[in-house]
Amino acid sequence: MRYQLYYWSGIQGRGEFVRLALEDAGADYRDVAREEGDQAMMPFLEGSASGVAPFAPPFLKAGPLLLAQTAGILQYLAPRLSLVPAAERTRLHAHQLQLTISDLVAEVHDTHHPLDANLYYEDQKEAAVLRARAFREQRTPKFLDYFEQRLDAGGGHALGRHSYVDLSLFQVMRGLSYAFPNAMRRRRRRWPRLLELAKRVEARPRLAAYLASPRRIAFNEDGIFRHYPELDDPR
Amino acid sequence: MRYQLYYWSGIQGRGEFVRLALEDAGADYRDVAREEGDQAMMPFLEGSASGVAPFAPPFLKAGPLLLAQTAGILQYLAPRLSLVPAAERTRLHAHQLQLTISDLVAEVHDTHHPLDANLYYEDQKEAAVLRARAFREQRTPKFLDYFEQRLDAGGGHALGRHSYVDLSLFQVMRGLSYAFPNAMRRRRRRWPRLLELAKRVEARPRLAAYLASPRRIAFNEDGIFRHYPELDDPR
Numbered sequence: 377m378r379y380q381l382y383y384w385s386g387i388q389g390r391g392e393f394v395r396l397a398l399e400d401a402g403a404d405y406r407d408v409a410r411e412e413g414d415q416a417m418m419p420f421l422e423g424s425a426s427g428v429a430p431f432a433p434p435f436l437k438a439g440p441l442l443l444a445q446t447a448g449i450l451q452y453l454a455p456r457l458s459l460v461p462a463a464e465r466t467r468l469h470a471h472q473l474q475l476t477i478s479d480l481v482a483e484v485h486d487t488h489h490p491l492d493a494n495l496y497y498e499d500q501k502e503a504a505v506l507r508a509r510a511f512r513e514q515r516t517p518k519f520l521d522y523f524e525q526r527l528d529a530g531g532g533h534a535l536g537r538h539s540y541v542d543l544s545l546f547q548v549m550r551g552l553s554y555a556f557p558n559a560m561r562r563r564r565r566r567w568p569r570l571l572e573l574a575k576r577v578e579a580r581p582r583l584a585a586y587l588a589s590p591r592r593i594a595f596n597e598d599g600i601f602r603h604y605p606e607l608d609d610p611r
Numbered sequence: 612m613r614y615q616l617y618y619w620s621g622i623q624g625r626g627e628f629v630r631l632a633l634e635d636a637g638a639d640y641r642d643v644a645r646e647e648g649d650q651a652m653m654p655f656l657e658g659s660a661s662g663v664a665p666f667a668p669p670f671l672k673a674g675p676l677l678l679a680q681t682a683g684i685l686q687y688l689a690p691r692l693s694l695v696p697a698a699e700r701t702r703l704h705a706h707q708l709q710l711t712i713s714d715l716v717a718e719v720h721d722t723h724h725p726l727d728a729n730l731y732y733e734d735q736k737e738a739a740v741l742r743a744r745a746f747r748e749q750r751t752p753k754f755l756d757y758f759e760q761r762l763d764a765g766g767g768h769a770l771g772r773h774s775y776v777d778l779s780l781f782q783v784m785r786g787l788s789y790a791f792p793n794a795m796r797r798r799r800r801r802w803p804r805l806l807e808l809a810k811r812v813e814a815r816p817r818l819a820a821y822l823a824s825p826r827r828i829a830f831n832e833d834g835i836f837r838h839y840p841e842l843d844d845p846r
Contacts, residue, residue: 429760447710479666486721490721514729
């Protein structure tokens, strides 16, 4: 196998952005922790495996290279998977957009864990209600308006043609609609290009096959996009 | 001028990581908003300037290129400023470490704004006390132990020789010591290599000149590293 991806086996999480790129490209890869269990990641995280230890999953092995950080992994993979145009400037902008997606994902995580990532959600629910409201009302529009403008400028694509950034935007839209269905339904007319992009990505043959397969983990309340009704708009 | 940096004129913030690289390299640059005021950034943020609009400052203009996202800017600049080794794999790892620093910086921001970035600190102080405690007791050790190990493996440097990652680690150590002086003093024996690195970076001639100049903005309570005694360990 050319690529070995390591990520928590029970959630989509940040690893899913890498999985989508590998699946869309039909890449030769193994999703190691899903086959062998999460403990397969430990030698890398503890620094006892060779290479620069990752701070956290996901990380990718490609021959002798061990690489962590979602956006960094995608930046490395994309040219090899034909998922980004060749021009250097376009690649820089692709990565800029992907880093902005990473920022959004971190904020989504904090909607359910605003105080302490090691505490249960139930023990920080009151704070989560406040943080999630600010996220739905201020941050979601700020991020999605921004990406909607990029799609407008790119003829429906983030970069003017299909790329890994489009795959990640699909995941963001599906994740937000899972976590905040009322908020997203209420504002659906605001982001027509993002909604159209998500449908288009989902219909890509390899992606459609992946999404219908047991390889696609369902959204759940251990992941980053979690559905807690009290964190959404009222119906 | 070869480079134009755009960042909020009143704070170190994320822009400081870019400033340190430009200053250490003696680069030919302008810090535009400090000369012309923050409104100089608006045409870019509103998307009315040419190029891919940034989501937020900092952003850099280099000829026709307009590039945003701190870690992405540094990844672009570092080879041009001789602040990263030439080997591709080392550059990938440099970026991986810088992205981990970005994650830390985002968490530092949220210690004083755990609920809503648009609310005053005073209106989320109770939540901030809880978030800051988790940050000091769990997250700071997790991040700094990780970087300490990298310095151990690299003979006192993140990448085995001076690089932009060392400059950023200097800023992290100074920022954490400003924001959480008691917590950092109490744990100072835990990170000898990071403390030594910070002293070494500070003594680099160009950096020392920069830090002593009016170009270096002082840490303050509008920035990312803020000192609020109630968010620190008790004395």
